[in-house]
Ligand code: BG6
């Protein structure tokens with residue numbers, strides 16, 4: 001059995017809630033293009049890369065590549081405009097204390113985010129120095145739900161996938177982690193993240209010793225089959 005030696009954190013929705021800024025940026029583009037787009041549509045884009053998000057917004061209609069690139073750039077410019085407002089107070093409850101606890105325990109930490117803006121957001125949150133490595137939207141070709149980004153992060157940390165817990169708020173992210181053989185911690189609703197080994201409402205509910213107690217005495221396959229979506233109380 002592998003003992004846990006590192007945590008790989010998704011960024012958007014786990015450490016900070018950028019979904020609102022993504023929503024405003026996509027909504028602005030959608031309004032300009034005369035396309036319908038609401039908060040529910042935005043929820044479905046959680047963890048989904050920029051290009052795939054645009055294709056979903058366009059509802060399968062095809063356009064020349066240069067046009068797609070121009071719209072992606074326009075949306076990203078809006079997004080960057082919004083995330084400049086981010087300050088350390090935008091860290092989600094429990095995020096910083098949990099990161100500090102993980103590092104104080106001698107475990108490694110990584111970012112595994114599909115976003116090409118991850119470094120900018122980490123700088124705005126003033127937590128870039130709390131990570132040994134940053135894997136982002138530039139690190140690999142195939143994005144979540146492919147396991148590539150997390151495999152890249154684990155390799156950079158010098159760890160094997162079963163030695164790492166992937167912390168994710170998106171179904172596509174949990175799928176990616178499971179496909180790579182990682183341990184999983186879902187953040188958000190159990191309905192969305194039911195395939196994760198453990199699901200919490202936020203990192204404010206995370207107790208490192210209890211989490212390690214769980215991961216270090218079990219194997220993922222058995223736990224996934226037997227107890228999908230356990231909460232902290234169950235541990
Ligand atoms: C993910 C977000 O973290 O990054 C998605 O959950 C986003 O909503 C994706 O589309 C890509 O981000 P960016 O910043 O490169 O457009």
Ligand code: MG
Nearest residue numbers: 010012013169
């Ligand atoms: Mg996310």
